[in-house]
Structures are given as C-alpha cells and as structure tokens.
C-alpha cells in the first residue's frame with residue numbers, strides 16, 4: 172500500500188496492540204519511501220532519523236516540539252539528544268515492532284522541520 176507524507180499526517184495514532192497491528196515489511200518500505208531520511212534500525216524493530224541544528228537551544232526547541240507530538244498522539248519516541256543534533260527513534264512497544272503509529276508520528280516530526 173503506497174503512503175504519502177500528507178496521508179500519514181492526516182491521521183492520528185490510535186492504540187495498536189499485538190501482532191495483527193504490526194506492519195508488513197512491504198508496508199514499512201512504502202512508508203519509508205514517503206519519509207525522507209528515515210531508515211529502519213539495523214535490528215529492524217524501529218525507524219530512526221537524526222536531525223541537526225545550529226545550537227543547543229534549537230535542538231531543545233525541536234525536542235520539546237517532538238515531546239508535544241508524543242503527548243498529543245500518546246505515542247512516545249526514544250530520543251538521543253546531543254548539543255546540535257537529536258536522533259528520533261520510533262517503534263511500537265505494544266506490537267513488538269513497527270505499526271502505522273510510527274509512520275504517522277514520523278510524518279508529524281517531518282512537518283516540524285518544514286516550518
């Protein structure tokens with residue numbers, strides 16, 4: 172099933188649990204094709220992208236905006252925060268891998284970058 176970043180952004184996360192909610196490998200690949208710079212983690216359990224900023228202040232502004240998305244969507248990424256970069260890692264613990272929620276949130280994070 173092809174995805175566009177707009178179609179992902181138009182959706183909201185809902186609770187997804189269990190194996191039935193896990194994305195098939197072909198769906199993950201289709202999702203990543205719509206999300207520039209996002210990659211599957213080496214173990215395949217998540218998706219990840221590193222964002223770079225001019226300074227710590229702007230890095231933290233991004234971190235707080237991502238936290239706001241996490242709060243609104245009730246879907247929470249792991250973050251690696253450094254002085255001028257932040258890596259965002261999404262996976263869905265409740266399915267033990269990737270769900271549509273991860274693609275939706277990644278698309279929302281991309282929207283932050285565009286603004």
Ligand SMILES: C[C@H](O)[C@H](O)[C@H]1CNC2=NC(N)=NC(=O)C2=N1
Nearest residue numbers: 186245246247248262263264265
């Ligand atoms: C009920 C609620 O949707 C779940 O507890 C959510 C909360 N945030 C979550 N975040 C992530 N990353 N994975 C989950 O499975 C998850 N589950």
